[in-house]
Amino acid sequence: MENVEASSWHRLHPLSPVIRAGRVFIGAVIIFAGTLTPGSHDSETGVITRLVLGVLVVAFGGISWLVTRWRIEGNDLRIETGLVRRNSLRFPLAQIQAIDVVRPMLARVFGLAELRLRMGGATAGHARLAYLAAGEADTVREQLLALSRGAAPQADQPPERLLLSLPTGRLVASILVGSPTVTFLVLGSVFVTAAALSPKAAIAILSSSGAIAIGLVTFFWRRLNGGYHLTVAEAHDGLRVRSGLLDTTAETIPRGRVQAVRMVEPLLWRPFGWCRLEVDVAGRQHRGGENSPERQQLREVLPVGTRAEAQRLLGRILPDAPVERSRPPERARWKAPFRYHYLSWGHNERCAVTTTGRVARVTSWVPLTKVQSLRLVQGPVQRRLRLATIYLDTAGRAVHAAIRDRDADEARAQLGELTVLSRSARRS
């Protein structure tokens, strides 16, 4: 393993533009193949236009590759790009929350990998190095992580310890036993009923449900690809999560950068005793804009597993999670009739845990060192019932620990205590 020269400039891999163009490129090749086969009746100018366009695309890709370079400058990673408008990006290494190695299928074919640096901060984006040779990517990742911890890059690391690997059979079963399947069954039964009543209506329903079917297939595929051969290992710098069927990802969740942990137990999984464990890390990118489903921003360290496995992983992520929990007062049933049976919370000096949920039980753990601010909220119904809710805000975006519907006096006292505890946790 050779360290990358810190001061000199580096280029991305020459094949990067090809992979970045990805599907567009493949599509273009198919179009060209269509026009160039004998028997097509395209005019010569048409062929020439397309060829020129193709050459332009390749040229632009090449130029963007030529003008993009990166290097490590002291404590920053600097990426320069752009021909006409030079764009120089500087990412402070100390703010790195995690570095992922992402390998789309096309990149795997060429033996390349993308490095994605997740930065902290409310508005910070993420740095991408797409693409590097796979071996180089690992080296650079190690080096950046070491620099982000302020240590000199080390050559020899203690080997990783495998904590968990996900059986494919259980993954497939868990994907099939889910709410999309219920939707599918409902749709199917509607279709059958409609077909029995009138064939015309059945055709109409069938044609309109095409989009839903595509959505379902994408959903199944994404979950399968995301969880396929998932392994969680404990490395010297945090938990390493690897997964993927065609597109593989390798993420490292550094110790002490976890904002919150969430365990979800969906209703349909209850007969099997399964649950899902997700980790919220600051600076996780928004994949599809601000309104994208929040679940996508979480990293599933355990897409499906038994409670015992989840507890074991949790013990590695948050070593001192509280066990004792207390229930809200009986009168909270009037405020939250569908949630009441799950509501509870507990805390110790370092961590708070809350459970909530209507159909699926959701348990969230928040380390008190990560609490950004606390809020005590009391709505009109709660005031009448002398209840109040405490929110623990963290820099993670998807898990919001809410201590719901506690006795108002207790909530006030606990707000004070949690404030003091999170302050001392922050200082220690």
Next chain:
Amino acid sequence: MATDPEPAHSEMAEAWLRPSPRLGTMRRVEILAVSAGAALVVLAVTGLEVLAAAQVNVVLLALLLGGIALAGFLGDRFAQRRVRAWAYCEREDDLLVRRGVMISRLSVIPYGRMQFIDVVAGPIERAFGLATVRMHTAAASSDARIPGLPQEEAARLRDHLARLGEAKAAGL
């Protein structure tokens, strides 16, 4: 840990500061302006009807104007209560912000967690010499702001908070 060593939150002992009383006036002016605008629209439509020599429904006109006046009155009462509900308190390690009439909220923002502080003053606020101070932490959900501060007080608070934030800063 069920029993709290401290007596139920010692916030009452500390000095709670409030936005300037001019904030109440400002809200009243805003509501007046909106009501006047609505009334003008109604009157303009009536005027057009008169010009077109159509039958003017006097009862409807009176009802509309009365409704606007009533809505403005009720809105003003509620706005005044909301203005009175805002309060903030600078403690040793954190800032408390209290607000809300229907839904009462109390936020605790540790100084060390504040990433940056905005002072915003819109045109109406500037006309009243007021400003809004907004505190940002790394958490998107901890939206804490104090509206209607006199501009000198807003500047003082901003500098004070920034200084304390720097002194007590904590990483993510």
